[in-house]
Amino acid sequence: MEKREIDMGSLDDSIGYRMRRAQIAIFQDIISAFAEADIRPAQFSVMVLIGQNPGLNQSEVAAALGIKRANFVALIDSLEARGLAKREPTATDRRSYALQLTEAGQSLLDDLQRVQAEHEARIVARIGAENRAMLLELLEAIAAGSDSDQIEDA
Amino acid sequence: MEKREIDMGSLDDSIGYRMRRAQIAIFQDIISAFAEADIRPAQFSVMVLIGQNPGLNQSEVAAALGIKRANFVALIDSLEARGLAKREPTATDRRSYALQLTEAGQSLLDDLQRVQAEHEARIVARIGAENRAMLLELLEAIAAGSDSDQIEDA
DNA sequence: TATTGTTATACTCTATAACTATA
DNA sequence: TATAGTTATAGAGTATAACAATA
Numbered sequence: 001m002e003k004r005e006i007d008m009g010s011l012d013d014s015i016g017y018r019m020r021r022a023q024i025a026i027f028q029d030i031i032s033a034f035a036e037a038d039i040r041p042a043q044f045s046v047m048v049l050i051g052q053n054p055g056l057n058q059s060e061v062a063a064a065l066g067i068k069r070a071n072f073v074a075l076i077d078s079l080e081a082r083g084l085a086k087r088e089p090t091a092t093d094r095r096s097y098a099l100q101l102t103e104a105g106q107s108l109l110d111d112l113q114r115v116q117a118e119h120e121a122r123i124v125a126r127i128g129a130e131n132r133a134m135l136l137e138l139l140e141a142i143a144a145g146s147d148s149d150q151i152e153d154a
Numbered sequence: 155m156e157k158r159e160i161d162m163g164s165l166d167d168s169i170g171y172r173m174r175r176a177q178i179a180i181f182q183d184i185i186s187a188f189a190e191a192d193i194r195p196a197q198f199s200v201m202v203l204i205g206q207n208p209g210l211n212q213s214e215v216a217a218a219l220g221i222k223r224a225n226f227v228a229l230i231d232s233l234e235a236r237g238l239a240k241r242e243p244t245a246t247d248r249r250s251y252a253l254q255l256t257e258a259g260q261s262l263l264d265d266l267q268r269v270q271a272e273h274e275a276r277i278v279a280r281i282g283a284e285n286r287a288m289l290l291e292l293l294e295a296i297a298a299g300s301d302s303d304q305i306e307d308a
Numbered sequence: 309t310a311t312t313g314t315t316a317t318a319c320t321c322t323a324t325a326a327c328t329a330t331a
Numbered sequence: 332t333a334t335a336g337t338t339a340t341a342g343a344g345t346a347t348a349a350c351a352a353t354a
Contacts, residue, residue: 006218009206010267011199015277015286016180018293020195021220023177025300026170041174042344045165052163059312064160066175071345073314095312095353113164123169126299127292132169138281138289139172145280146179196321213335225322227337249330249335 015142026123033115037108042067044116046075047109050085050099057096084108169296180277187269191262196221198270200229201263204239204253211250238262 011017030041039047042065049061056064062072076099079085084105087097101109124132165171184195193201196219203215210218216226230253233239238259241251255263278286 006203006210006214007206008218009202010270011202013274013290014270015274015289015293016177016184016195016270017199018290018297019173019177019180022293022297023170023173024220025297026173029300030170040343041170045171048163048165049160052161056160057312060160064162066178067344068346069313070315070347093312093354097313116164116168116170120167120169123296123299127295131288131292134285134288135169135292136167136172138285139169139176141281142277143172143176143179145277146183194320211335221321222323223336224324224338247331247335249328251336 029122030116030119033119034112037112037115039108039112042075043079044112046072046079047084047101047105047112051101051106051109054100055098057090057093057098059096061099079105183276184270184273187273188266191266191269193262193266196229197233198266200226200233201238201255201259201266205255205260205263208254209252211244211247211252213250215253233259 027041034040034044045065046061049064050056053061058072058076059069061067061076062069067075076085076087080087083102085099085101088100090096090098120132127135181195188194188198199219200215203218204210207215212226212230213223215221215230216223221229230239230241234241237256239253239255242254244250244252274286281289
């Protein structure tokens with residue numbers, strides 16, 4: 001097979017294209033790292049949020065993560081079915097649930113966060129700690145600037 | 155509605171999570187900017203590659219963009235159906251097509267690249283030109299380092 | 309009237325397997 | 332045997348509309 005050199009043209013200088021490729025690369029690594037636990041990135045993010053903020057309802061968690069209420073149902077269903085999270089009735093509002101991790105959920109989350117920290121360390125090894133801090137700032141500035149913080153109805 | 159402060163926990167320090175949110179934000183802006191032309195980011199990337207490297211076949215373009223051969227068919231179909239790209243027979247291999255932009259395709263691509271340049275300029279206005287250059291380097295380093303350059307069979 | 313959770317549904321993206329015609 | 336293009340298909344992820352229960 002002949003290795004033709006392909007000119008990526010303006011894509012090479014496009015933050016959008018480069019970021020998409022980098023994000024895919026990172027997610028594939030994380031998905032591999034979480035594969036043994038059979039946890040997807042979205043499930044992980046939900047577990048982190050519930051673990052850090054027990055008692056939030058579904059709409060609050062979904063909005064914080066940029067997930068539609070309707071799509072969050074199957075997500076939390078899957079965690080509950082595996083005994084990792086639970087819906088507790090709330091005293092003040094019988095429409096909503098207070099979300100919590102189970103003990104098993106907290107235990108698995110601890111493991112996953114160690115795995116994630118190792119993954120993050122692998123990136124730091126490649127780009128350096130200072131560049132990581134700068135990268136986080138730039139990503140935050142870009143995400144905050146666009147109009148995509150809105151979720152639903154808004 | 156009460157604005158509860160939600161602690162994002164380890165997600166706040168996660169390059170993966172932050173990059174995902176930033177990438178979504180950028181793509182939503184680009185999708186909006188390309189909406190009038192009814193062109194999706196993937197279609198745009200194909201047009202850029204064909205415009206820059208006329209004569210490539212489908213497998214080559216697909217591999218360069220990280221798209222499966224099978225999924226590329228509908229993509230190039232859509233461009234051809236709109237008269238933006240065409241499949242030309244090749245002299246040496248009757249299995250494959252030499253891909254080219256039509257005049258209309260090149261003309262639209264010129265417009266889209268102006269739109270993209272404006273979008274890129276909006277980001278630069280927010281983070282600065284030096285930070286943009288650094289960001290591109292970091293994204294490249296991250297994308298190149300992961301094992302996700304492989305496509306198909308590999 | 310508005311909100312929470314839910315169902316149904318559709319559309320895009322992505323992944324795999326298998327086929328055909330050519331090489 | 333291997334490759335280019337193709338089809339069929341299945342699985343994620345995401346979007347909208349509408350409903351019941353509750354506020």
